[in-house]
Amino acid sequence: MIGQVETAEENTVKGGQAKAVAVFGAGGHTGRFVVAELTRRGIAPMAVVRSAATLQREGVFGSEIDIREAGIDDDASLDRAFAGVDAVINCAGPFLDTARPVAAAAIRAGAHYLDVTAEQPSAMATFETFDEAARNAGVLILPAMGFYGGFGDLLVTAAAGGWTDVDDIRIAIALDTWHPTKGTRITGERNTAQRLVVSNGSLVPLVPAADDLEMDFPEPFGRQNVVALPFSEIPVITRHLRPRELHSFLNRAALRDVRDAATPAPKATDETGRSPQRFAIEAAIRKGGETRRIAARGRDIYAFSAPLICEAVERLLDGRSRGSGARAPGAVFEAGDFLDALSAQVPDFELIQE
Template identity: 80%
Template sequence: METQTGDVMNGGAAKAVAIFGAGGHTGRFVVAELKRRGITPVAVVRNKAKLAQERVFGPEIDLREAAIDDAASLNIAFANMAAVINCAGPFLDTAAPVAEAAIRAGAHYLDVTAEQPSAMATFEAFDEAARAAGVLVLPAMGFYGGLGDLMVSAAMDDWVDVDDIRIGIALDSWHPTRGTRITGARNTAQRLVVSNGRLAPLVPAADDLTLNFPEPFGRQAVVALPFSEIPVITRHLRPKELHSFLNRTALSDVRAVDTPTPKAADESGRSPQRLAINAVIRKGRETRRITATGRDIYAFSAPLICEAVVRLLDGRSRGSGAQAPGAVFDAGDFLNALNLRIPDFQMTRN
């Protein structure tokens, strides 16, 4: 159950959650969010001495050292953990060894990958093992992937089969982290969409595409650019068409070699970056829309993935195996909880 102070309990004892890559940009947000929720974070890093010397975390945080090429170190780091959150990209390299170790430990596994091939490989490789262990594996449980899936799932409601899903993302800027740049260089796979009911290679669209977003964005020039929302949504839904788009402002920023890394704009460490995401779902002549706005895609992933962890630990999830969040959580209730918890987050449906 969940106590009034937010402690997630199991058999009367608070459960700890390991964060692999805790010293990275997103990992630090996740550690802070778990602490706010009364969950004990265990920071798993590649160089414990360096992080301790830099005093990234206070003495109350348990620091453990592990590496993806050292299974024994991962076993020790994840021992007695209720869940493992992987924040260390490129996930094409880290997801498999970290997920394997989490399942060996009997812990749920979650990550924040935006990489399509990583999410797809995790779904395919770990479903059977996770079911046998009675745990859930949730790849792409971040801004890219998980949020879009939850929004689509909530908007679909009683619909089962739909004709078309279009997801648009607008950022007023995108100052990439070092990890984002490394991942971009590592991930050279062909991007996929759903066309005629099947996964298919992305075909470059016209250069003059535009989409409407809520203020302060308005109408934005966009480019077809699918992320991990494609494999996550198709894990449990079967749209005839599924496409996603990113505004050109964000794409120009992330592609420019001189764009700086994110800078904190307040004591929480969040940057001033504004975001908006629209999902439009069509079935025949009927259309449903859901829109969310907020701030800082990296910081946003922390309460999103931590909300998933809370629900895994207090029993508000369904089943086991490698799953999409819309298949295991009440999507509408999940988003409503984020609406109450995340500053600047607003969601509308029509």
């Protein structure tokens, strides 16, 4: 059973001074985790979907969740759905298609906007398109506030400890498996843009290395064969830091999984809906002769994006953020404190400072 489909006006009357967050794409795999996490934190989620009837048939949400219908091709429906909310979380990919209309509607509503895109061109376009409008509206726009993108930026910022101009940043990710969601599959087909890295201080197209690379990760991974594969952390990090070199890597085992059409979707193995997938990530930042490192490990990259983005929303709503405009999380939040909060709240997540 799901909640009632209601008009924005009805909810505004009922909501009083309570903070409300619209979750666009709430019926998707990550969206469901986000709705559950907001509820756990005592923040009222508004589930925004294309079809409430579909959710009702699937029995996705309980009666306590308010449902609103909207589509990216209907600005009026987005305006109705976002009326009266304090923030909008976009979980509906491909973000190359959804980010622009959803972010524009959030700004019209006077609400903060966040998404979980791993797509470099989407994050870059959001930064470039909405910075001035968000500043004028006094809201924050945080694209790529998920596992790929914002998480790496927070780790890098925490390890950098005040460095802004650095010689080299390396981010390495290992997954024991990568069972992609339907949304990940669709996004991969939609996103055909050339991937970018930073070399000699400039954004340049990735040139895949011919040689096999190996990197060491925290247990249980150990030494892994990796491939250069940058995601949205590149435009996010360069939004506020100035590395001469910035490169990202993914272990080849995970890449084989996600490229194999036969790899199944994630399967829940606990009451929260998490899959058994394990991840590890390490960031190394070098300036001159000094290198600083930080690492983390946890479970289920899709599920982990929910407490990550919801922690950001909670800090936006209670004033633990800086400025307005289209920003990177490392420029908006105290990165170390943010990561410590995740360590205290998220099961199976561990921060490893070296």
